[in-house]
Structure formats: C-alpha cells, structure tokens
Amino acid sequence: MSDATQSEGILADWRNRALHAEQEVARAVVGQARAIRLITTALFARGHTLLEGDVGVGKTTLLRAFTRALGGAYERIEGTVDLLPNDLLYHTYVAEDGRPRVDPGPLLRHGNELSTFFFNEINRARPQVHALLLRAMAERTVSAFNREYHFPHLQVFADRNRVEREETFEIPSAARDRFMFEIAIETPQDTDIRMALAFDPAFHDTEALIDRVTPGVIPFAELNAVGVLIQKTVQATPALKDYALNLWEATQHPGRFGVALDDVDMDALILAGASPRGIAMLMKAARVSAWLDGRDSLIPEDIQNVFHEAMAHRIFFTPVYELRHAALSHRFTRAIIERIAAP
Numbered sequence: 001m002s003d004a005t006q007s008e009g010i011l012a013d014w015r016n017r018a019l020h021a022e023q024e025v026a027r028a029v030v031g032q033a034r035a036i037r038l039i040t041t042a043l044f045a046r047g048h049t050l051l052e053g054d055v056g057v058g059k060t061t062l063l064r065a066f067t068r069a070l071g072g073a074y075e076r077i078e079g080t081v082d083l084l085p086n087d088l089l090y091h092t093y094v095a096e097d098g099r100p101r102v103d104p105g106p107l108l109r110h111g112n113e114l115s116t117f118f119f120n121e122i123n124r125a126r127p128q129v130h131a132l133l134l135r136a137m138a139e140r141t142v143s144a145f146n147r148e149y150h151f152p153h154l155q156v157f158a159d160r161n162r163v164e165r166e167e168t169f170e171i172p173s174a175a176r177d178r179f180m181f182e183i184a185i186e187t188p189q190d191t192d193i194r195m196a197l198a199f200d201p202a203f204h205d206t207e208a209l210i211d212r213v214t215p216g217v218i219p220f221a222e223l224n225a226v227g228v229l230i231q232k233t234v235q236a237t238p239a240l241k242d243y244a245l246n247l248w249e250a251t252q253h254p255g256r257f258g259v260a261l262d263d264v265d266m267d268a269l270i271l272a273g274a275s276p277r278g279i280a281m282l283m284k285a286a287r288v289s290a291w292l293d294g295r296d297s298l299i300p301e302d303i304q305n306v307f308h309e310a311m312a313h314r315i316f317f318t319p320v321y322e323l324r325h326a327a328l329s330h331r332f333t334r335a336i337i338e339r340i341a342a343p
Helices: 003-028 033-045 059-070 127-139 173-177 191-199 206-211 220-233 238-252 276-292 300-314 325-339
Strands: 048-053 073-078 090-094 100-104 114-120 141-144 147-150 155-161 179-185 270-272
Touching: 003 033, 003 059, 003 206, 003 220, 003 276, 033 048, 033 059, 033 179, 033 220, 033 276, 033 300, 048 059, 059 114, 059 155, 059 206, 127 141, 127 155, 127 173, 173 179, 173 300, 179 276, 179 300, 220 276, 238 270, 238 276, 238 300, 238 325, 276 300, 300 325
Parallel strands: 048 155, 048 179, 073 114, 114 155
Antiparallel strands: 090 100, 141 147
C-alpha cells in the first residue's frame, strides 16, 4: 500500500469520527449547526475557539458538549474580577492537620494529559490573567514551581457575554489573535426549535443534555498528528493562492480592491488589517473545511465559509469606527468576499 493510499484511508476514517462527533454534540445542542461545524474545524486545525453571545443562548452547553466528545483531561475556570494568574497554577488551603498546603491548579493538575481548558466568562478576568492564558495558548507551556509544564494536546475554549459591561475587561488584541475563530452564537430562529427550547423539559436540564453525548468519540492524543496530515494532504492551486492573498490584502487596503461600505469613509476605516498569523490560520481552517466536505483540494467556498470567523477579530478599525466593530466587521468581511473575484 502506498503512503498516499494509506494517508487517504486514515483521513477517511478520521472524517467519519469528526462527523460522528458533530452528531453527538447535536444531540445536546439544537439550532447551532454552523457553530458546531466551525468548532469541529478549529479542533482539527488545532486552533483555539472563542464564543460570543447574549446570556443564555447555550455557549457553555455547546462547549461542554464538545469537551465530552473530545475526551481527555478537562478543566474549567470561571472568570471573575478577583481572579489572579496564580489561581490558574495553584491553590492554597489549610489541610485537616492544620498545616497549609499547595496543590496544582486547573492548568497544572493533569500535566501533559490536559486536553481541554474551558474559560467561562473570559472577559470578567483581568488582563494579567489573559496574559498567562496567552502564553498557554501560544506556546502550550507555562512556568511554575521552578519548572516548565507542557500541554501538547491543549485546546482552549472560552466564551464571553457581549451584553454585560460592568466588571468586565476587554480581551487584548494579542490574546484575541491567538483564537483561531471568534464565533457569534445567536438564538435559533426556527419556530420548531424555539418551541422545543421553550417547552420541551429535555432542554431545561443541562446536565442531562451533556450526558446524551458519547464521551471520547475523538481520541484527543492523536489530533495533532491528524491535523498535520490534513494540512499536508489538502492542496491549493496557484489561482486559489492568489485569491487568498487578495482577500488578505483587502483587509489591510480595501480601497485598492474597490471594497466600499455605505456611510463609511474607507480611507479612515482601517487601523490594522489581518496579520500573517491571521492568514495562516484562515488557510489552516479552510483546508480542514475542504477535508470535512470530502475533498483533498481547496475551492473558494472553503475560504469563504470560515473567512469572517477567522479574520474579523483580527481587523482593527480606527477609534471613530471601533465602537461599531461588531456590526461593521460583518459588513466589511462580506463586502470583501463579494468584491474579490474568485477563481
């Protein structure tokens, strides 16, 4: 059997596992098919995920469902205004014998077996906590107790409430840039789904919903190797590469491509476009998107499907427009896709 044939078989098997995991998550979370696909894409592209939405739309349930399907060691922490960086690394207490004790915190408790770290209400934590999390996300290491801890399988999930602003801290741009996707979670509009969420008792018990998900559908320890194989296998034509570079450049210099928005001075809109890391993460996600659809070559739709979630939080507007970032970023990324000719 040739290496290419063997790789094809491995990726076909893993694609079935990925689709199975999506089906399992959908048993607990309804009306969020796009968000489920995006999180699956991030998992296999080995990128971290930030969810944003109103209170009670199911962000935490969605991430917990994925955590259960992923398997491996899991830790969770709640963002609070008094949370300190050290709270992620260790906690102190007085033991039954009356002596003080120091135990590893949520980041260190499982060592290199840590698979998922879920940061709930991340915008309630102070910037010092964000800074520590940034290193863990970027390097998958932290330093504590005079040694360095490695987390080769670490997947960070986080969510934030976009409604409340009291006792919250904006996530720094450097930290946001470490998230592959920033995904908006909205209340489903389908009438049948809304009826179920309102009146079906099954959707009023979160723990029972999570228990519906079969645990460990995806062997977490093998994800890194599979992710590398996907990136090596899915190819792009020269024309597709040019298209991706034009999309990237349009985030920095929209005027060069004739990208325009009504009621916006395009010459005064952009403070900074997407970074090289941004385009790299976009293409990693696009390759996984193609693989999930059963293809080994990229088409424009693969890039378009993940463009907003991968790029919008990496585009910074000037102060006069930044307060309208959420609304303008959707219009802006859509205008880029519509304006740049696809091959």
